[in-house]
Amino acid sequence: MKRPGPLLTLLAGLVLGLFMLTLNATSGTKTVSSSTQREASPSASPSASPKKSANTPPTPTVTPSPTPSKTPVANASYAGRTADDTASVAVTVRDGKAVAYFCDGRYKEAWLRGPVKDDGSMKLTAPNGAELDGKIEQGKKIRGTVKDEGRKYAFTADKAVKPSGLWRATAKVRGAKIDGGWIVLPNGRQTGIVTRDGKAASAPRIDPETGAVTVDGQQLTAQPVTP
Amino acid sequence: MTADPNAATQSFPPRPPARPHDSPARYLVPALVAAAVAVGLGVYGKVHDPAGTAFNLAGFSSTGAVKSWLATTAFFFALVQVVSAFMVYGRLPGPSWSATLHRWSGRIAFLVAVPVAVHCLYAFGYQTYSTRVMWHSLLGCAFFGAFSAKMLLLRSERLPGWLLPLVGGLVFTALTLLWLTSALWFFRTVGVTT
Numbered sequence: 001m002k003r004p005g006p007l008l009t010l011l012a013g014l015v016l017g018l019f020m021l022t023l024n025a026t027s028g029t030k031t032v033s034s035s036t037q038r039e040a041s042p043s044a045s046p047s048a049s050p051k052k053s054a055n056t057p058p059t060p061t062v063t064p065s066p067t068p069s070k071t072p073v074a075n076a077s078y079a080g081r082t083a084d085d086t087a088s089v090a091v092t093v094r095d096g097k098a099v100a101y102f103c104d105g106r107y108k109e110a111w112l113r114g115p116v117k118d119d120g121s122m123k124l125t126a127p128n129g130a131e132l133d134g135k136i137e138q139g140k141k142i143r144g145t146v147k148d149e150g151r152k153y154a155f156t157a158d159k160a161v162k163p164s165g166l167w168r169a170t171a172k173v174r175g176a177k178i179d180g181g182w183i184v185l186p187n188g189r190q191t192g193i194v195t196r197d198g199k200a201a202s203a204p205r206i207d208p209e210t211g212a213v214t215v216d217g218q219q220l221t222a223q224p225v226t227p
Numbered sequence: 228m229t230a231d232p233n234a235a236t237q238s239f240p241p242r243p244p245a246r247p248h249d250s251p252a253r254y255l256v257p258a259l260v261a262a263a264v265a266v267g268l269g270v271y272g273k274v275h276d277p278a279g280t281a282f283n284l285a286g287f288s289s290t291g292a293v294k295s296w297l298a299t300t301a302f303f304f305a306l307v308q309v310v311s312a313f314m315v316y317g318r319l320p321g322p323s324w325s326a327t328l329h330r331w332s333g334r335i336a337f338l339v340a341v342p343v344a345v346h347c348l349y350a351f352g353y354q355t356y357s358t359r360v361m362w363h364s365l366l367g368c369a370f371f372g373a374f375s376a377k378m379l380l381l382r383s384e385r386l387p388g389w390l391l392p393l394v395g396g397l398v399f400t401a402l403t404l405l406w407l408t409s410a411l412w413f414f415r416t417v418g419v420t421t
Contacts, residue, residue: 003381003382005330005381006377006378006379006381006382007378007379007382009333009334009337009378010374010375010378010379012334012338013337013338013341016338016341016342017341017342017344017345020341020342020345020346021345021349024345024346024349025349081289083290083350083351084291084351085289085290085291085292085413085417086416086417150356151356151357152354152356154350154351
């Protein structure tokens with residue numbers, strides 16, 4: 001007589017796996033649509049609501065608008081972690097351009113810049129060769145990858161409102177050039193690197209309300225970054 | 228495949244000792260299924276475009292933490308597996324329900340590992356950019372292949388006594404290495420967070 005137990009175990013695993021896979025494959029659109037509805041009222045963004053701009057595909061009749069306020073991609077900031085949870089990624093979109101910061105809080109960082117296409121996709125590059133490929137989904141989050149030093153990091157960055165987002169402070173402290181970058185996640189978590197004359201190190205926390213931070217005894221003020 | 232007459236099968240009551248006339252399908256089917264599962268997972272991981280983070284559980288700070296704790300749970304039950312297997316085979320004193328313990332701890336370990344694997348395959352895919360990641364990808368596919376083989380072999384009776392312990396040992400070794408290359412790494416680099 002054959003025992004059904006082991007086969008049932010295998011089938012249960014298969015069913016569970018397929019169930020989670022479909023959950024993953026469908027959850028992207030599901031959560032986005034439900035949360036954009038939720039977000040539509042409180043966000044009330046000035047010109048283009050994120051829902052509208054992202055849901056309507058760029059029609060071919062639209063002429064390239066000269067005024068930046070009419071750009072099809074809404075201005076917003078996004079912040080999140082890489083899928084392997086080793087680094088943070090933040091992107092700020094303004095008037096069809098984007099600046100992004102990729103930072104592991106210890107020694108890896110990259111400032112990436114580039115244009116945002118009408119469909120919300122972007123390809124940003126950094127002077128050090130890092131690349132970010134991403135797409136704004138429903139004006140709610142950016143999903144994409146960062147390629148840095150030969151490694152590829154998948155990431156998801158949710159829409160972030162101040163004080164979360166992207167901060168930068170540059171100054172000269174006792175002759176040393178200080179360049180600090182911070183990513184503040186919506187849950188308050190911070191990832192930052194301070195570079196002193198090209199040498200990267202973990203950054204002290206900034207005050208997310210004011211951007212105040214003390215680096216090597218010097219009081220600095222970090223500013224939200226715009227492209 | 229010759230059967231050792233002194234194999235541990237004799238001390239395993241529900242299964243009669245191996246007989247000389249074995250149909251090859253009994254070994255071939257599990258082996259082929261194992262290969263298909265392992266290769267299939269690897270191909271999916273390679274072909275599917277990594278999607279980034281997929282799901283998260285309430286109360287955890289990140290999917291990395293969720294996966295690490297699920298994997299640690301699976302590893303704990305895998306340890307129970309080893310101990311209960313020795314009990315079943317009479318190498319360790321154990322209660323009468325040690326076979327049930329073995330079955331259910333195995334089921335739990337497997338079912339807990341499935342969401343972790345789904346996330347790995349869906350979010351990261353099969354990657355080879357570092358030694359740790361390469362081994363993790365390879366072993367992850369091999370683990371589910373070996374586990375499928377173990378489950379299918381359990382359905383056959385009259386197996387050589389060394390076969391199940393061997394395959395079970397492979398499954399356990401794969402899971403241990405998977406845990407070392409992922410959850411332990413996560414706890415060491417990111418910290419023991421929930």
